[in-house]
Amino acid sequence: MDLDTRLQNVSVIGAAGKMGSGIxxxxxxxxxxxxxxxxxxxxVFRLNAIDLDPAGLIGLREYLHAQATKTAEKTIVALRTLYADRPDLVENGDIIADYVRRVGDLVWPATDLGAARGSTLVFEAIVEKTGVKASVFRQLRDLCPEAYFLTNTSSIPIGEIDREAGLGGRVIGFHFYNPPPVQKLVEVIRAETTPDELSALAAELGRRLRKTLIPSADVAGFIGNGHFIRDGLHGLNEAQRLSRGRGWARGAWLVNRVSQDWLLxxxxxxxxxxxxxxxxFQMIQIVMDEHLDEHLRHEVIDRALELGVRGGQNPDGSQKPGFFRYEKGRPVAAYDLEARDYVPIDASWDEELGPLPEGFRPWKALTRAPDRDEALAAHFGALAxxxxxxxxxxxxxxxxxxxxxxxxVEQKVAASEDDVNRVLMLGFYHLYGPINDYCA
Incomplete structure (x- = not known):
């Protein structure tokens, strides 16, 4: 069954979520x-958008309408070619309206997993817990006997999902980065049991969606979170060290400031x-800690969650309070683990760090700078x-x-240093990859 045929009956599980809506x-x-x-x-093309949250599915419809309209307006020249044999649609506005209606009409919202019955391509984007995913996939296995399954897991080994759910190899990791419509990167993770046909189908789908596909070995955390979690643990350890005599809030702010401005x-x-x-973050830690021969948990993360400090985003995309409290997207207060409350970030805290490297230009100024490579070399040369x-x-x-x-790379999670660097640059918007000669 080719990709076009499979795309006639698709289901997305977790469709109203942050990742699922973009997928x-x-x-x-x-x-x-x-x-x-x-x-x-x-x-007939049908997309079953399945989620347990009815209100979320209403929001999904509004999101799809708004985003499809934007897409149509940006790609009207290509759309006019697709609509060339529709003489009844002449004006751009008519074509845009028809396209937006078409996108909406093929999406069928549902709260019951049974709506996926008979689907030939199923995407999963639910909570990052092995037991929950395996339970859902076991039901889908019986509902969709001919389906290929693509999971958006960011850390759970695909082979484990396959074994736990009894999918017989019909699953591949297809890890979008947030938000999926904007991010160019998709990590593709193939288990030992994944057939060549499914791998080829995933590659073709990635090309159609104009994504950059980077393969990862089927090792917990893959490339992106394999770096992010360990990178985060370093930051946590440094903040904990600095907090002695300063308090957690100040220590966390100092490390946050350095990891943003000094590291660009x-x-x-x-x-x-x-x-x-x-x-x-903790869910991914737990998965990696269970599967790898490393200690990848941290007491500060566990303590913060015990105190109800969770972070994350509001439905409108604004930042919820976490280690910091935010106003207009900027940190204005830091959480004090000892006082169990937020304390205002004091400008005097930064003085202890000393000046930034000479000629400093922030990340945003460098993202499109024609002399970016030279500026990076100068920044880190001064830092050294x-x-x-x-x-x-x-x-x-x-x-x-x-x-x-x-x-x-040494553990063969990534095929090359270049793959590691590309994942961090595409998926995390870093200006440079972690494997470099800066200050070496």
């Missing part, structure tokens, strides 16, 4: 495109953990000659990040 949009737009091709005019990243490490969700607290923390962070990247 649903991408698939709905590809299915709408296929439905407009002359050879498919008699075919889009977010500091604690802001990134907040963005992902402290609870999600500094001995302030900020410089010491930054150089130690660079060294640990490099060590983690090389470990992923």
């Amino acid at each position: 649903t949009l991408l698939l709905a737009q590809e299915m709408a495109r296929l439905s407009l091709l002359p050879e498919n005019r008699g075919r 990243r889009p977010m500091g490490i604690f802001q990134l953990i907040d963005y992902v969700g402290i609870d999600v 000659g500094m001995d302030t607290l900020g410089a010491q923390l930054a150089k130690a962070y660079l060294a640990r990040s490099r060590e983690i990247g090389r470990q992923l």
Whole structure:
């Protein structure tokens, strides 16, 4: 069964979630495109958007309508080609309206997993817990005997999901990054039992969705979270060390500041953990800790969750309080684990770090800078000659990040250093990969 045929009956499990909604949009737009091709005019395309949250499914419809409209407006020239044999649709507005209607009409929201019955391609984007995923897949196995399954797991070995659910190899890891419509990266994880046909289908789908596919070995955490979790643990350990005599809030802020500005990243490490969700960070830690011969848990993460500090995002995309409290996307207060409350971030805290490297330009200014490579070399060249607290923390962070990247290659999680670097640059928007010669 080829990809076009499988795309006639698709289900997305967890469709109203942060990841599931983006995956649903991408698939709905590809299915709408296929439905407009002359050879498919008699075919019916159906996408079952399945989620336990009825309100979330209402929000999904609104999201799909808004995003499909934006896509149609941006790609109107290509759409006019697809609509060339529709003389009744002349104006751009008419074509856009028809396309948006078409995207909406092929999506069938449902709260019952039974709606997936007979699907030939199923995407899963639910909570990152092995037992929950395996239970859902066991039901899907019987509901969809001919389906191929693509799981958006970011850490659970695909072989384990296959064994626990009895899928007979009909599953592959297809890990989108958040948000799926925007992020170019997809990590593809093949288990030993994954057939060549499914791997080829996943590769073709990735090309159609205009994604950059990077393979990872079937090792818990894969490449992206294999680096992120260990990188986060380094930040947690450094903040814990600095908190002696300063308190946790100040220690966390110092490490966050260094990991953002001294390392030229889009977010500091604690802001990134907040963005992902402290609870999600812990879920990934648990999976990796269970499968790997390393201690990958941290008492601060467990303590924060015990105190109800969770992070994550609101439905409108704004940041929930986590290690920091935010106003207009910026940290304004840090959580004090001892006082169990937020304390305002004091500008005087930064003074202890010392000045930034000479000629500093923030991450945002460098993202599209024509002289980016030269600017990075100059920044880290200046950093190498500094001995302030900020410089010491930054150089130690660079060294640990490099060590983690090389470990992923040595353990054959990644096929090459370039794959590690591309995952961090595409998936995490880093300006440079962790395996580099900066301050080495």
